[in-house]
Amino acid sequence: MGIEHFAAGPQKRCEARDYMKIGPNRAIRGRSRPSGRYHRAMFSYRHAFHAGNHADVLKHTVLIATLDHLLEKEAPLTVVDTHAGAGLYRLDGDYAGTSGEAADGILRLLGPAAPTATEAPLSDALERYLAVIRDFNPKGGARIYPGSPFIAHHLLREQDRLKLYELHPTDARTLDANIAQLEAGRRIAVLREDGFGSVTKFLPPPSRRALVMCDPSYEIKSDYARVLDFVGAALKRFATGTYAVWHPIIPRPEAHDLPRRLKTLATKAGKPWLHATLTVKSSKIVTDETGATHRPGLPASGMFLINPPYTLKPLLQAALPQMAELLAQDRHATFSLDSGV
Ligand code: SAM
Numbered sequence: 001m002g003i004e005h006f007a008a009g010p011q012k013r014c015e016a017r018d019y020m021k022i023g024p025n026r027a028i029r030g031r032s033r034p035s036g037r038y039h040r041a042m043f044s045y046r047h048a049f050h051a052g053n054h055a056d057v058l059k060h061t062v063l064i065a066t067l068d069h070l071l072e073k074e075a076p077l078t079v080v081d082t083h084a085g086a087g088l089y090r091l092d093g094d095y096a097g098t099s100g101e102a103a104d105g106i107l108r109l110l111g112p113a114a115p116t117a118t119e120a121p122l123s124d125a126l127e128r129y130l131a132v133i134r135d136f137n138p139k140g141g142a143r144i145y146p147g148s149p150f151i152a153h154h155l156l157r158e159q160d161r162l163k164l165y166e167l168h169p170t171d172a173r174t175l176d177a178n179i180a181q182l183e184a185g186r187r188i189a190v191l192r193e194d195g196f197g198s199v200t201k202f203l204p205p206p207s208r209r210a211l212v213m214c215d216p217s218y219e220i221k222s223d224y225a226r227v228l229d230f231v232g233a234a235l236k237r238f239a240t241g242t243y244a245v246w247h248p249i250i251p252r253p254e255a256h257d258l259p260r261r262l263k264t265l266a267t268k269a270g271k272p273w274l275h276a277t278l279t280v281k282s283s284k285i286v287t288d289e290t291g292a293t294h295r296p297g298l299p300a301s302g303m304f305l306i307n308p309p310y311t312l313k314p315l316l317q318a319a320l321p322q323m324a325e326l327l328a329q330d331r332h333a334t335f336s337l338d339s340g341v
Contacts, residue, residue, distance in 0.1 A: 049100060049101060050101050051089035051091065051100075051101075051102060051145040051147070052089070052091055052100075052101070052102030052105045052106035052107065052142065052145040053101035053102060053104065053105040053106075053298070054101075054104060054105045054278060054280045054298075054301070054323075054327045055105075055246070055248070055278075055298060055301040056105060056106070056145070057105050057106060057109065057129070057278075057323060057327065058276065058278045058301060058302075058303060058323065059148070059215065059246045059301070059303060060129060060132075060148065060151055061125050061126060061128075061129040061319060061323070062244065062276060062303045062305070062312070062316070063148060063151055063152070063213065063244065064125075064128055064129050064132055064151060064155065065125045065128065065309075065311070065312055065315045065316070066211060066242065066244060066305070066308065066309055066312060067079070067151075067152065067155045067156075067211065068128065068155070069309035069311045069312070070209065070211055070242065070309065071155060071156070071157065071160070073209070074159075075159075075207050075209055076159040076160055076161065076205075076206075076207040076209065077156070077160045077161075077207065077209045077210065077211065078160065078161040078162075078163065078205035078207065078209065078210040078211075079152045079156065079160070079161070079162050079163070079210070079211045079212075079213065080163045080165075080199055080202070080203075080210060080211070080212045080213065081148050081149055081152065081162070081163070081164045081165065081195075081213045081215070082165050082195030082196065082199055082212065082213065082214045082215070082216070082230070083165065083166070083195045083214065083215045083216045083217065084147070084148065084149045084164035084165055084166040084171075084175055084190075084195075085147045085148070085149070085166065085171055085175070085215075086147065086166075086171045086174040086175050086178070087146075087147050087149040087150050087164075087174070087175045087178045087179065088136075088144060088145070088146055088147060088150050088178055089144070089145040089146075089147060090143065090144065090145075091106075091107070091142055091143055091144070091145050092143045101297075102142065102145065104280070104327065104329060105327065106133060106142050106145065107142060108326055108327060109122075109126065109129075109130060109326060109327075110130065110133070110134075110141065110142050120322075122322060123315070123318035123319040123322055124315060124318065124319075125315040125316065125318065125319040126319050126322055126323070132146070132151060132154060132155075133145070133146070135154065136150070136154075148213060148215065149162065149164050149175065149179065149188075150178075152213075153179075153182060153184065153188065156187070158187070160187065161186075161187055161188075161189075161205065162184075162187065162188040162189070163188075163189050163191065163199075163202065164179070164188065164189065164190045164191065165191050165193055165194070165195035165199065166190065166191075166192060166195075167192065167193065167194055167195065169192070172190070172192040175190055176190045176192075195214070195216070196216075196226045196227075196229070196230045199212070199230070199234065200230070200233050200234050200237050203234055203237045203238040203241065204237065204238040204240075204241065208238075208240065210238065210241045210242070211241070211242045211243075211244065212234060212241055212242070212243050212244070213244045213246075214227055214230065214231065214243065214244065214245045214246070215245075215246040218247070218248055218255070221252075221254060224247075224254035224255065224257070224258050225254070227245055227247075227258065227262075228258070228261050228262065228265065231243055231245065231262060231265060231306070232265055235265065235266075235269050235271070235306065239269060239271065240307060241307065242305065242306070242307045242308065242309070243305065243306040243307065244303060244304070244305045244308075245258075245262060245303070245304045245305075246301060246302070246303055247259060247301065247302050247303075247304065248298060248300075248301050249277060249279065249283075249299065249300035249301055249302055250283065250298070250299070250300075251283055258304075259275055259302055259304050262275075262304045262306070263275065263304075263340070265306070266306045266340075267340065267341070269306075270341070271306050271307055271341070272306070272307060272308065272339065272340070272341045273304065273305060273306050273308070273339060273340060273341070274304075274305045274308040274312060274313060274316075274337075274338070274339040275302060275303070275304050275305075275336070275337070275338045275339070276302060276303050276316050276320060276335070276336070276337050277300060277301070277302035277303075277335060277336045277337075278300060278301060278302070278320065278323050278324060278327070278335050279299060279300035279324070279332060279333055279334045279335065280299060280300065280324070280327045280328055280329045280330075280333050281296055281297075281299045281300075281328075281329035281330045281332055281333065282296060282299060282330055282332040283296060283299040283300070284296065299332075308339070313337065313339055316337055317337060320335035320336075320337055321335060323335065
């Protein structure tokens with residue numbers, strides 16, 4: 001049973017998108033880039049069914065909070081995205097009105113009030129995540145959803161580097177074309193290669209400061225073991241890097257074991273770790289009155305970090321209860337936050 005079996009629609013996660021080519025865009029550099037300077041046409045590819053869902057809210061909130069901390073130091077940072085996807089997604093494409101998962105993700109948070117039960121203001125990490133999404137949507141709403149490559153690029157500075165791996169030919173082409181229009185030159189590399197394969201030979205980067213983000217599709221069972229092998233090998237070469245692994249929480253043994261085994265890896269290496277999970281609904285298969293069975297769609301996911309910034313835990317302590325409350329799809333919604341050395 002792969003993760004695709006939990007998808008509520010026919011499309012796979014991070015599926016290929018068409019790209020409408022345009023002429024070169026203006027260079028966009030620096031952290032405080034004014035919003036709305038991306039060329040409209042660069043987003044003209046097919047809607048991605050899963051973009052902006054609850055798993056993206058968790059993953060990208062953690063990514064932004066982690067980068068914000070790492071970018072406080074002047075020394076150059078390298079961000080490696082082992083499974084980059086297409087980079088940008090349209091939420092108002094073919095599927096938006098009917099079944100796009102953003103409706104139960106980012107769009108809930110951008111609703112008119114997005115109130116919490118306690119009427120408490122949104123936590124700093126969620127506010128920051130929404131601010132980044134708003135930067136891509138200067139006219140309001142969330143027509144555009146940035147994937148991890150564009151979120152990272154948005155935050156990185158002149159001295160930083162971004163290395164993107166994407167194996168799917170169509171997604172790689174789309175990513176390539178999108179990145180090309182940023183005219184970022186050597187600051188961003190797009191590699192149409194196996195993200196588990198050649199990354200480790202680039203570690204550590206010359207500045208010895210890096211965030212390695214590992215976000216596979218888990219469409220094939222072997223991805224779970226490959227994540228472990230990859231993180232193990234990377235840690236051996238570069239023990240002080242920050243590693244962030246997204247994982248689905250679904251009823252299959254490999255999925256259950258992955259965070260436990262990552263924890264063992266980190267502990268054996270004597271490195272601090274943090275594990276945040278967000279559940280939005282039950283994982284039970286339901287049978288309706290006609291006797292037909294329905295799988296629930298992805299019910300939960302987690303982010304496992306090795307060498308997380310010390311600032312991440314308090315930020316997530318405030319953000320996770322709000323995510324669980326605001327993104328709940330049934331009474332099983334919950335979260336967890338563990339850490340250790
Ligand atoms: N990290 C992206 C984000 O947050 O916006 C989403 C990535 S998506 C979950 C996973 C991507 O990995 C897909 O685009 C898929 O084509 C790609 N992929 C699958 N196997 C790969 C591999 N071995 N190496 C590199 N990319 C791979």
